[in-house]
Each structure stands twice: as C-alpha cells, then as structure tokens.
Amino acid sequence: xxxxxxxxxxxxxxxxxxxxxxxxxxxxxxxxxxxxxxxxxxxxxxxxxxxxxxxxxxxxxxxxxxxxxxxxxxxxxxxxxxxxxxxxxxxxxxxxxxxxxxxxxxxxxxxxxxxxxxxxxxxxxxxxxxxxxxxxxxxxxxxxxxxxxxxxxxxxxxxxxxxxxxxxxxxxxxxxxxxxxxxxxxxxxxxxxxxxxxxxxxxxxxxxxxxxxxxxxxxxxxxxxxxxxxxxxxxxxxxxxxxxxxxxxxxxxxxxxxxxxxxxx
Amino acid sequence: xxxxxxxxxxxxxxxxxxxxxxxxxxxxxxxxxxxxxxxxxxxxxxxxxxxxxxxxxxxxxxxxxxxxxxxxxxxxxxxxxxxxxxxxxxxxxxxxxxxxxxxxxxxxxxxxxxxxxxxxxxxxxxxxxxxxxxxxxxxxxxxxxxxxxxxxxxxxxxxxxxxxxxxxxxxxxxxxxxxxxxxxxxxxxxxxxxxxxxxxxxxxxxxxxxxxxxxxxxxxxxxxxxxxxxxxxxxxxxxxxxxxxxxxxxxxxxxxxxxxxxxxxxxxxxxxxxxxxxxxxxxxxxxxxxxxxxxxxxxxxxxxxxxxxxxxxxxxxxxxxxxxxxxxxxxxxxxxxxxxxxxxxxxxxxxxxxxxxxxxxxxxxxxxxxxxxxxxxxxxxxxxxxxxxxxxxxxxxxxxxxxxxxxxxxxxxxxxxxxxxxxxxxxxxxxxxxxxxxxxxxxxxxxxxxxxxxxxxxxxxxxxxxxxxxxxxxxxxxxxxxxxxxxxxxxxxxxxx
Numbered sequence: 102x103x104x105x106x107x108x109x110x111x112x113x114x115x116x117x118x119x120x121x122x123x124x125x126x127x128x129x130x131x132x133x134x135x136x137x138x139x140x141x142x143x144x145x146x147x148x149x150x151x152x153x154x155x156x157x158x159x160x161x162x163x164x165x166x167x168x169x170x171x172x173x174x175x176x177x178x179x180x181x182x183x184x185x186x187x188x189x190x191x192x193x194x195x196x197x198x199x200x201x202x203x204x205x206x207x208x209x210x211x212x213x214x215x216x217x218x219x220x221x222x223x224x225x226x227x228x229x230x231x232x233x234x235x236x237x238x239x240x241x242x243x244x245x246x247x248x249x250x251x252x253x254x255x256x257x258x259x260x261x262x263x264x265x266x267x268x269x270x271x272x273x274x275x276x277x278x279x280x281x282x283x284x285x286x287x288x289x290x291x292x293x294x295x296x297x298x299x300x301x302x303x304x305x306x307x308x309x310x311x312x313x314x315x316x317x318x319x320x321x322x323x324x325x326x327x328x329x330x331x332x333x334x335x336x337x338x339x340x341x342x343x344x345x346x347x348x349x350x351x352x353x354x355x356x357x358x359x360x361x362x363x364x365x366x
Numbered sequence: 367x368x369x370x371x372x373x374x375x376x377x378x379x380x381x382x383x384x385x386x387x388x389x390x391x392x393x394x395x396x397x398x399x400x401x402x403x404x405x406x407x408x409x410x411x412x413x414x415x416x417x418x419x420x421x422x423x424x425x426x427x428x429x430x431x432x433x434x435x436x437x438x439x440x441x442x443x444x445x446x447x448x449x450x451x452x453x454x455x456x457x458x459x460x461x462x463x464x465x466x467x468x469x470x471x472x473x474x475x476x477x478x479x480x481x482x483x484x485x486x487x488x489x490x491x492x493x494x495x496x497x498x499x500x501x502x503x504x505x506x507x508x509x510x511x512x513x514x515x516x517x518x519x520x521x522x523x524x525x526x527x528x529x530x531x532x533x534x535x536x537x538x539x540x541x542x543x544x545x546x547x548x549x550x551x552x553x554x555x556x557x558x559x560x561x562x563x564x565x566x567x568x569x570x571x572x573x574x575x576x577x578x579x580x581x582x583x584x585x586x587x588x589x590x591x592x593x594x595x596x597x598x599x600x601x602x603x604x605x606x607x608x609x610x611x612x613x614x615x616x617x618x619x620x621x622x623x624x625x626x627x628x629x630x631x632x633x634x635x636x637x638x639x640x641x642x643x644x645x646x647x648x649x650x651x652x653x654x655x656x657x658x659x660x661x662x663x664x665x666x667x668x669x670x671x672x673x674x675x676x677x678x679x680x681x682x683x684x685x686x687x688x689x690x691x692x693x694x695x696x697x698x699x700x701x702x703x704x705x706x707x708x709x710x711x712x713x714x715x716x717x718x719x720x721x722x723x724x725x726x727x728x729x730x731x732x733x734x735x736x737x738x739x740x741x742x743x744x745x746x747x748x749x750x751x752x753x754x755x756x757x758x759x760x761x762x763x764x765x766x767x768x769x770x771x772x773x774x775x776x777x778x779x780x781x782x783x784x785x786x787x788x789x790x791x792x793x794x795x796x797x798x799x800x801x802x803x804x805x806x807x808x809x810x811x812x813x814x815x816x817x818x819x820x821x822x823x824x825x826x827x828x829x830x831x832x833x834x835x836x837x838x839x840x841x842x843x844x845x846x847x848x849x850x851x852x853x854x855x856x857x858x859x860x861x862x863x
Contacts, residue, residue, distance in 0.1 A: 247568040293514050
C-alpha cells in the first residue's frame with residue numbers, strides 16, 4: 102500500500118515530446134555541425150576559407166572531410182567535441198536531438214542534395230504505413246559498449262514513457278515490426294542478427310542505433326567487427342550518437358514509423 | 367602511485383609456482399596479461415594485489431615457444447585469463463583444467479591477433495565447432511539462452527544444463543561481442559586511446575578513462591591538478607551511483623515491483639541528466655584527459671549540491687521502503703549464494719566480493735587521485751553471500767558515493783579554479799593503472815615505446831567475476847536466474863573485449 106502513495110509523489114514527469122519540444126532534449130549535444138564563416142561563398146567549387154585540409158586531422162575517426170566544401174560525416178563522428186573545442190569558428194554542436202536520417206549519405210552534413218532521399222522516404226513510408234499507430238521493437242546488441250542499451254532502456258522510464266506513443270518492446274522477433282540494432286556488428290553476432298531479422302514478419306524496418314552501429318566508430322577497423330551493421334542487415338533509419346540520447350532514438354523510431362513526413366529526417 | 371617498478375623476472379616453467387607462492391603469502395591473484403613482441407616471443411605478466419600495492423611476476427616465452435605450465439593448475443582464478451590468452455595468442459598452458467575457447471573460437475591453423483604485435487590480420491570469423499558440445503545424460507538437457515535474449519540487454523549466451531527445474535550447471539559464452547579492442551588500442555595515438563577506453567565498458571566510461579590516464583600520468587611522473595582530481599571524483603562517483611541503480615532496477619523489474627521500478631529508473635535518468643549538465647555528456651565522456659580534466663564543472667557547485675541532495679534523499683527513502691517489502695526481499699534472500707571461501711579464493715571484486723564479506727576497495731586500500739584526501743569508507747560488514755547482500759552493498763555504496771560527491775563539490779567551491787590539466791610527456795615504459803570502477807577493481811596495463819602505445823590491456827572486474835557466476839547457482843532454480851544475474855551486475859562489453 103505504501104508504494105501506491107509513493108507512486109503519486111512526483112506528479113507527472115513525462116516529456117511532451119514529440120507534440121511539444123522538450124527543453125532538455127534541445128540542449129543536449131546530439132551531433133556536430135559545420136559552421137560557415139561569414140562571407141564564405143564557394144569560389145570555383147572550393148571553400149573560400151582555403152585552409153580546411155588542416156581541419157581534417159582534428160578528428161580521431163576521420164569524420165571531417167573536404168568534398169568541395171567542409172563537411173562532417175555524423176555516421177562516423179563519435180561526438181568527442183575535439184573539433185568544436187579547437188575550432189569553434191568552423192564546428193558547433195547540433196542542439197536539436199532530431200538527427201536521425203533515412204539514408205546513410207544524409208548523415209554527411211551539410212547535405213549536398215536531398216533529391217535522392219525522396220525515393221527512399223517514399224518507399225519507407227509506403228512500407229511503414231501499417232506501423233503508424235503502434236509498433237513493436239526487438240532490440241539486438243551486435244557488439245555495443247553497453248551504453249546504447251541504457252539509453253534504449255531509458256525509453257520506457259517515466260520521463261520518456263514511449264508506451265504512450267504506441268511503442269512497445271517485445272521479446273520475440275516474430276512479433277516485432279522494428280529491429281533496433283546497436284554495436285559495431287561483430288563477426289560473432291552476424292549470424293544471430295541475421296536470424297533475428299529473418300524471423301521477423303513483413304513489413305519490417307531496421308534502425309542502426311548509434312555511431313558504432315552505423316560505421317564501427319572508433320572500434321573500426323578491427324579483425325573481429327564492423328564496419329557497422331549495414332553489411333549484415335538492410336538499414337532503413339540511421340541514428341548517430343555515441344551513444345544516441347533517448348530523444349535521438351525516439352526521433353529515429355518515429356521516423357521508422359513513417360510519422361515524420363516532411364520533417365528533417 | 368608506483369606499481370611494481372621492478373617486476374620479478376622468472377622462467378615460464380616457474381611462473382605457475384611463483385604466482386601460487388605469492389597468493390599463498392597473502393596476495394590476491396588480480397590477472398594475467400600477455401603481450402606479443404615483434405620477434406614472435408610473448409611476455410606473460412601475472413598481477414598480484416597486496417594490501418597496499420601490486421606486484422608483477424613476468425615470464426618471457428622464447429620466439430616460437432607456445433607451451434608453459436598453466437597457472438590455472440595451481441591458481442584456479444587464472445583459468446579464464448588463460449583461456450583468453452590461448453584464444454588471442456595461440457599459447458598452450460599445459461595442465462589447464464578446461465581450455466575451452468572464450469572470446470575468440472578459431473580453427474587451430476588460423477592466425478591469432480597477438481595484441482602487442484603489428485602484423486596484418488585477416489577478418490577472423492568465430493568457429494563455433496571449436497566450442498565444447500552440449501551435455502548428455504539421462505533426463506538432462508541444455509537450454510540455450512541468448513545471445514539475443516528477451517529485454518534490452520547486452521548479448522551473451524548462457525547454456526543452462528538442467529534436469530528440469532534446478533540449475534546444476536551453467537556455461538557462459540561471451541565470444542559474440544568480441545570487438546578486438548586489445549589490438550585496436552595498438553593503432554591509436556595516446557589521446558585517441560583514452561576515447562577508446564571510454565568505450566570498452568560504455569557504462570563505466572569515467573572509470574576506464576581514469577585508469578588509463580593515471581597509468582600514463584605515472585609513466586610521465588605528472589600529478590594532475592588537485593581541482594582536476596576532484597572533478598574526476600565527482601564524475602566517477604555519479605557513475606557508480608548510476609551503475610548501482612541499474613542493478614537495483616533490474617532486481618525490481620524481476621520481482622515485479624512496478625512502482626519501485628518506475629521510481630528507480632526516474633532517479634537513474636536524473637543522475638544521467640545531472641552528469642550531462644556537469645560536463646555535456648550523459649556518460650561523462652570527454653571529462654578525463656591525460657594530465658587532468660577537459661575543463662571545470664559546467665554547473666555551479668551550489669546548484670549541483672542541491673540536485674545531489676534531492677536525489678540522495680529520494681533514493682534513500684525508496685531504498686528503505688524497498689528493503690521493508692517482503693515480496694521483494696523473499697526473491698533475493700538466499701538466492702545466488704557465493705560462499706565467502708569461494709569469494710576469497712577467487713578474489714571476487716567489487717560488490718560481488720563485498721557481499722560475501724571479501725572487501726578490497728581500491729579507493730581505500732590503494733587510494734589514488736582525490737581519494738587520498740577525501741574521507742572514503744569501504745562497504746564492510748555484509749556477510750549474507752546472497753543477492754540480498756550484494757544489493758545491500760550497492761545501496762550502501764550509493765549513500766557513500768553521494769557523500770563523496772558532496773565532499774568533492776565542497777572542496778571545489780572553496781579552491782582556486784584551474785589549471786585543469788598538466789602536459790603529460792610521451793609515454794615510455796610499462797606501468798599499471800587502477801581504479802575502483804562501479805563493477806569492481808579495474809586495471810590498465812600500459813606498455814609504451816617512445817610515445818607509441820604498444821599494448822593497452824583493460825582488465826575489467828566483470829571479466830574476473832563472470833568466471834564465478836556459474837558457481838552461484840547451487841540449489842537455485844530458473845526463476846532465480848534474473849536476480850542472480852542482476853546481483854552480479856556484469857558488463858558484457860568489458861568481458862568480451
């Protein structure tokens with residue numbers, strides 16, 4: 102009986118995201134963005150600032166590139182913040198947690214061209230139409246560091262409470278609509294991951310949760326793993342982060358449900 | 367902090383007996399680490415913890431030589447270490463009680479990763495047929511559980527050998543998650559290696575970064591600024607609270623205590639948010655850097671103190687209620703008995719050891735960093751040896767951690783701000799770094815040559831303790847499994863490497 106009254110003590114602690122923005126989610130660093138210095142229109146297809154090649158060496162995972170202009174590949178960025186600290190004039194933390202994308206190439210920011218994504222988006226939305234009201238998730242760890250599991254488990258705590266959105270975790274892949282995969286894609290988990298995917302009924306959607314799952318992160322290259330899970334199962338939604346915060350994961354799940362038509366994903 | 371500057375050098379043939387002698391003289395076997403040399407020789411280092419320091423016993427296997435008398439034949443706690451060394455180096459410990467592959471089952475002719483070496487490696491696929499088969503016998507069958515299990519857990523496979531309800535025997539397979547981290551460390555520059563250390567056990571990022579950085583600071587003879595040590599302690603203790611809460615959450619979930627579960631998950635979220643407000647990251651990544659910390663706490667000490675006070679009081683109140691709820695206690699009492707004698711013989715680490723009355727807390731016994739001037743007590747007096755005792759240890763340690771955080775914040779608000787880090791010269795030599803991680807003692811063996819990291823080995827408490835897991839099932843049945851697993855509170859990422 103004592104527990105009943107205890108349960109009422111805190112009042113409502115649940116976020117109103119996605120209906121309303123959440124102050125905490127918007128303040129947490131979810132990814133890295135490129136900052137353009139003022140008056141830096143590209144000249145002859147090259148960045149006017151010139152010295153960008155020096156910036157490439159700042160990144161421990163080689164996520165900074167110069168491809169006609171300065172870009173960051175969020176798919177391999179581990180959000181260590183070294184570039185933001187060294188060159189706040191060129192890099193900044195992305196304050197919004199909504200960083201999931203529907204294509205691997207869309208993780209490279211600033212994006213070149215969104216037109217290729219249109220087909221991907223249309224195909225996913227057609228496939229996920231049946232999942233829009235409620236979705237059952239099967240999680241598989243394919244070689245994570247353990248923190249991604251904490252962030253996924255947090256989705257069911259009273260703050261995120263994803264059941265309110267019709268999102269449930271299920272034990273068996275046969276009941277699952279969505280495969281949520283963490284980890285670098287170890288050789289030892291390739292078989293179990295493949296079998297879990299095969300056991301799911303259609304339509305099904307796969308999320309690569311975290312930088313490790315997308316590209317192997319700092320663990321790549323390794324004789325035993327990766328790079329990422331994309332070579333084992335077909336990935337639909339990519340959620341960067343090391344680990345991705347619960348809000349980023351939720352954004353990825355909503356994208357997989359086809360609920361984000363017209364948004365950034 | 368001077369970890370065994372002069373290792374005892376010995377012939378491989380005498381390694382086992384000298385480790386056994388060191389243990390018989392009152393030492394605790396703390397690990398066995400191998401390093402491959404470029405000339406195809408292999409160095410074996412046995413680590414023995416003494417009450418105030420570590421000693422190292424070192425043996426070198428000549429080029430091409432693979433066999434040596436198994437340490438595990440005389441010191442049972444070495445068994446898993448030698449299985450790992452056999453997988454990664456292809457060595458053959460003669461007289462080992464059960465040399466099954468552990469982290470990397472391979473065909474005999476396949477190349478071995480040999481961490482410390484720098485030869486090119488092909489991708490190595492686990493060869494499942496190299497693992498020992500299932501049991502047979504009348505009425506006995508094996509229930510495979512994992513690696514994909516119900517719930518959001520790390521991958522691990524348990525083979526439960528059972529005649530029906532009891533669990534007389536259990537085998538654990540951990541190779542699924544093997545990421546090859548030991549070799550990967552050898553590719554990295556010093557600062558990047560710290561980032562990888564944070565990802566060995568992602569739930570104990572601060573502890574890992576601290577252990578590695580303390581090793582590098584010892585090599586470079588650098589003492590981090592006092593305020594940086596305090597910032598490290600704040601993060602390390604909040605990390606401990608989060609990890610212990612996670613274990614308690616899994617207990618409450620298993621026992622169907624819905625309200626307690628919801629409230630404990632809320633507190634864990636608040637701890638992670640507090641950590642993010644202090645440093646920008648929910649797991650404290652980027653806080654610890656060689657020579658100090660990345661910067662000051664990003665929250666006023668007064669504000670942090672108020673938040674700590676609120677969470678501490680809320681957890682303490684719910685913990686009291688939980689420990690007075692019979693339907694919860696009944697599931698834990700007498701479950702997963704780990705007798706004191708077994709814990710002592712194996713040198714069980716962290717809350718697992720302390721719940722069986724075997725207390726070795728590095729913060730107290732071999733203090734490092736800020737723990738040299740903060741008042742810290744080990745959780746003693748828990749002799750229940752069961753899941754309940756381990757849970758009680760965690761609750762006590764949460765209380766103690768909040769006490770440490772308050773002390774550190776107090777000292778920080780009264781001290782001069784900065785500098786936050788000193789330069790650490792390029793590492794050269796071999797050294798041991800240690801911390802008391804949330805899961806128990808964490809060791810980093812670091813070998814460097816003129817600034818290049820040759821070998822970095824993280825010896826995680828989870829690896830050491832998991833070998834004991836199968837011994838805690840005497841008389842327990844299936845429905846106890848979740849509590850025994852939760853009370854061990856192991857991180858599989860740290861076990862598989």
